[in-house]
Amino acid sequence: xxxxxxxxxxxxxxxxxxxxxxxxxxxxxxxxxxxxxxxxxxxxxxxxxxxxxxxxxxxxxxxxxxxxxxxxxxxxxxxxxxxxxxxxxxxxxxxxxxxxxxxxxxxxxxxxxxxxxxxxxxxxxxxxxxxxxxxxxxxxxxxxxxxxxxxxxxxxxxxxxxxxxxxxxxxxxxxxxxxxxxxxxxxxxxxxxxxxxxxxxxxxxxxxxxxxxxxxxxxxxxxxx
Numbered sequence: 001x002x003x004x005x006x007x008x009x010x011x012x013x014x015x016x017x018x019x020x021x022x023x024x025x026x027x028x029x030x031x032x033x034x035x036x037x038x039x040x041x042x043x044x045x046x047x048x049x050x051x052x053x054x055x056x057x058x059x060x061x062x063x064x065x066x067x068x069x070x071x072x073x074x075x076x077x078x079x080x081x082x083x084x085x086x087x088x089x090x091x092x093x094x095x096x097x098x099x100x101x102x103x104x105x106x107x108x109x110x111x112x113x114x115x116x117x118x119x120x121x122x123x124x125x126x127x128x129x130x131x132x133x134x135x136x137x138x139x140x141x142x143x144x145x146x147x148x149x150x151x152x153x154x155x156x157x158x159x160x161x162x163x164x165x166x167x168x169x170x171x172x173x174x175x176x177x178x179x180x181x182x183x184x185x186x187x188x189x190x191x192x193x194x195x196x197x198x199x200x201x202x203x204x205x206x207x208x209x210x211x212x213x214x215x216x217x218x219x220x221x222x223x224x225x
Contacts, residue, residue: 005031014038014094020104023065030065031104036094037169039074046169047099049137053168056135060127060163062101070096105148105164108215114224116161118216120149123163125212131165132174132205140203141170142211143187144218172203190214 004017016035023030037045047067054064073096081091111117124147131137139146148164170186186195191214192207 021100023100026065029104031062031101033099033101035097035099035169036075037069037097039093039095044171044173045097046167046171049168049171050099050101052135052137053131056130058127058130058135060123061131061165061168062103065100065102067097067099070098103148103150103164105150105166108144108147108149108219109223110149111219111223114220116149117219117224120161120163121147121212121216124165125209127163127165128208128212131171136174137168137171138174138203138205139165139168139171139208141167141186142208142215143190144215145187147215186211190218 005020008015008017014036016033019032019034021030021032022028033046037043045067047064050062050064050067053061075094078091078093108117108120111120124142128139128142131139142165146165146167148166150162150164152160152162154160186203186207188196190211192210195201195203195207
C-alpha cells in the first residue's frame, strides 16, 4: 500500500481510508478499505454483508476478496471517558478493520456526460433493489461518495462503464426490527426529508430511494451546464 487513494480528515469518525493495493497471491490490483468499525454484536461487518450480496448474485456491488479485524487493535477510550457528572458515558468501542474488494472505482463526479451520470445512478438503484429483494439488505447511506463509476476493458479492448454501489458498512438486514444504535445513520446532505425532520423515524426503503434523487440533483447542479 502507498498513499491513501481516499484519505480521511479530522480527529472524529472512523478514520476510514481507501488504498489501491497489490494482491500478491492473485497478482492484481485491488481496493483496500481501512477503518475502525463499531465493536458491537448487533452490527454486521461490511465483509459479511458483501458475502451475503455476492451469494445472492446482486449486480453492481463490490466483489469481496477478504476481510478481517487487525489483531490487538481496539480502542480503550470508553474505559477512560467521563461526562460532566463524572459518570462513564456510552462512548462506543471500535476495532481496527480491513476489507479488500476486487473492483477499483472512480468517483461519481468523474462522469463524462449527463447520460453516463444517469446510467450509473440507475444501475446503483438496480443494485439497491436486488439487495433489498434478494438479500434482504437495506443500504441506508446512499450518497454521492458511495456511488462509483466502474470502467473495465472488454475482450475487444473497448472500455465499458457501469455503476457500483459501495460502502455497505451502515447497511442493515430488513429482518432486524428496531434501532441498533442511538445515532442517526446516513450522510445528512443526501438523507430524506422525513429522516431529517424526525430523528426517531425508522430508516425505510423510501428514504434510500429519495437519497438517489438527491445525489442526481447534487451532481447535476455542480457539474452540468
